Amino acid sequence: MKIGVLALQGAVAEHIRMIEQAGAEGVVVKKTSQLDDIQGIIVPGGESTTIGKLMRTYGFIDALKSFSEQKKPIFGTCAGLIVLAKEIAGGEEPHLGLMDMTVQRNAFGRQRESFETDLDIKGIDHPVRAVFIRAPLVLDVKSEVDVLSIYKEQMVAVRQEHLLASSFHPELTQDASMHQYFVDMVRQYQT
Numbered sequence: 001m002k003i004g005v006l007a008l009q010g011a012v013a014e015h016i017r018m019i020e021q022a023g024a025e026g027v028v029v030k031k032t033s034q035l036d037d038i039q040g041i042i043v044p045g046g047e048s049t050t051i052g053k054l055m056r057t058y059g060f061i062d063a064l065k066s067f068s069e070q071k072k073p074i075f076g077t078c079a080g081l082i083v084l085a086k087e088i089a090g091g092e093e094p095h096l097g098l099m100d101m102t103v104q105r106n107a108f109g110r111q112r113e114s115f116e117t118d119l120d121i122k123g124i125d126h127p128v129r130a131v132f133i134r135a136p137l138v139l140d141v142k143s144e145v146d147v148l149s150i151y152k153e154q155m156v157a158v159r160q161e162h163l164l165a166s167s168f169h170p171e172l173t174q175d176a177s178m179h180q181y182f183v184d185m186v187r188q189y190q191t
Contacts, residue, residue: 002038003186004029008054010044010079014171018179024186032063040186041067045078045133045169048105052083052095061096068098071189073162075182081165082136089139099160100142106134119168121157121178122148129175130156130168137167162189 004027005015016026019042027038035041041064043051055061068074074096076084083095087102114134118127130151138155141147149157149166156167157178164185170178 002027004038004041006043009046011171015042018171018176021176022180022183024183032059035067040073043076043080043083048079048082071162073185075164084165099163102140104137119149124177128177129173131172132168135167
């Protein structure tokens with residue numbers, strides 16, 4: 001099974017390492033034509049406005065919408081969560097607009113307010129280490145969205161069918177549990 005990491009910005013190598021720890025082949029995705037050869041994709045962190053501009057420049061908006069229409073799983077981490085959202089607080093134009101949620105950019109503060117914590121995540125039987133760096137927050141979800149994790153009464157991991165999103169960076173730890181969860185999702189949608 002091949003899982004791509006969108007390589008426009010963000011911790012691409014770290015996501016590849018985690019995908020491989022979870023038992024799948026990681027693929028660096030730089031061209032839309034590569035989407036035909038993978039079964040799932042991760043949209044990593046970075047800066048959501050920049051990622052959105054680059055996705056538009058290189059044709060990834062329509063290509064990833066089509067990927068999603070085929071029920072191929074997509075996992076957005078940190079800025080990737082913002083890229084997946086149907087609504088961004090403050091009026092910023094949505095990028096992919098796939099997940100029925102409203103998100104807020106930089107909700108946990110600036111770079112110096114970054115932190116690590118252990119989270120309980122629905123479907124994972126142990127606490128998962130999570131790194132929050134200028135992290136976004138899920139403000140609101142529609143009924144189709146399953147909330148997987150809460151931190152201080154705030155939603156930080158969500159799933160909607162074949163779409164997964166986290167406010168935090170699971171790739172910046174030694175725990176591949178979130179990537180294993182995603183690999184298992186991809187397997188589920190292959191059958």
